[in-house]
Amino acid sequence: MSIPPQDPLAAYRLEGQVALVTGAGRGIGRACALLLAAAGARVVAVARTAADLDELAAAAPAGGIDPWAMDATDPAFMARVEEMDRLDILVNNVGANRPQPFTDVTPETLDHLLGLNVRTAFLVAQSAVRAIRRGGRGGSIVHVSSQMGHVGSPNRTVYCMTKHALEGLNKAMAVELAPAAIRVNSVGPTFIETPMTAPMLNDPAFRDFVLNRIPLGRLGQGSEVAQAVLFLASPAASLVTGAALLVDGGWTAQ
Template sequence: MTGTLPPSPGFRVDGQRALVTGAGRGIGLAAAAALARAGAHVTLAARSEAQLIEARDLIRAEGGACDHLVLDVTDSAAVTRSLGALAPFQILVNNAGLNRPRPLVEVEDEDIDAVLDLNVKATLYVTRAVARGLVEAGLPGSIITVSSQMGVVGSPRRTLYCASKHAVEGMTKALAWELGAAGIRVNTVCPTFIETAMTAGMFADPDFRGWVTQRIALGRLGRTEEIMGAIVFLASEASSLVTGSALMLDGGWSAA
């Protein structure tokens, strides 16, 4: 037998600069920790400096390279100004988001503004600023947005949230074509319901918990750490042929 085996792709992101929004807790903090452990220098962005400092110190205590940036990502001018003053980020994780579940007939204009401002407009603001930096510097990169299983399916009481996440999925597909020639990949991760401190109240209701787990093929809720591998995969050369894709982390929800 002759020949050689192909080289294995790397899952490391050593020396790359990464920006994670909504990074003070939950999925954002988990994504930041995963990237720092994979060798990235991570900048944590959110509005609460106290949370950011605590998260930063936890990552540094493990030996990770980390700093923080107090930023309201719904403020377009602040995003452009703050990120434009920094060196380019080769990895972006758009994680900031919110949901206000209720039937559409009960949704107020303020709910629509709040959800679309953070889930859609802020994602566009941050992505635009990071993409500009990469294109101007001639650097490749990976843009990852935390979407949802609700970005590919529908669900009662989540018309507004689904609208926002379907918008993110469309943005991702279009931007993959805009930036592909520059070596910048654009993808989403689509988690199912994840157990976090923020969702604990919802899942204290046994009826709602049962409704959710019956729709997950694995029969259980997701865990925060189950998002981390997907983030590193999409940030690294291991996913070098992946762009314009939605990586489903939904335990089989969308397979029904």
């Protein structure tokens, strides 16, 4: 990425750039796709449910969303990414969680979360970097990690493990890819109100536990994570790589 222009607001514009957002149908991924499109990027939005992508495209600026109804774990998806004519930005948002007490974690849950949160995230990033490098212009990778990539929490041993792994990948990629002008960063949200977190947050006791751990005293919104992603993806962050931007209301400051 080049040095940002003198106009500080222009540094957040993404005209002419192509961004790939996985898990774009709902929640954080949807918010990221909408904001990147509003900033001028053409956004390749990936989700398994075509109806979600149709709603996303209707909410975005005309022509801003290129919907791909695909499974990010599918080798055919990886191959399609590598064949893209242009790619400048990846928002690596694929991931899941299945909270369980440590001694109750099943091999199936362990394999599922390791496979999606680590293996698939790695392979998507690998395919995206191959496409970005072919363009020779540099680019930006933003991993959607979690505050749980920096701390521990009850009933989240596997999730914490996978997000710590993603943070390690983030730093190693940043160092290795810097000579190719590819910046690599992560965002670490706290609990965000999304369809994935709704079942957990509907439990009053758990909701109180979460709110008591956030000094700002409230849950996050997808738009707040998307704003951090836009910063890291844009020329405004031209000297930022290998960083973890925590959008956690102060959770990890304690």
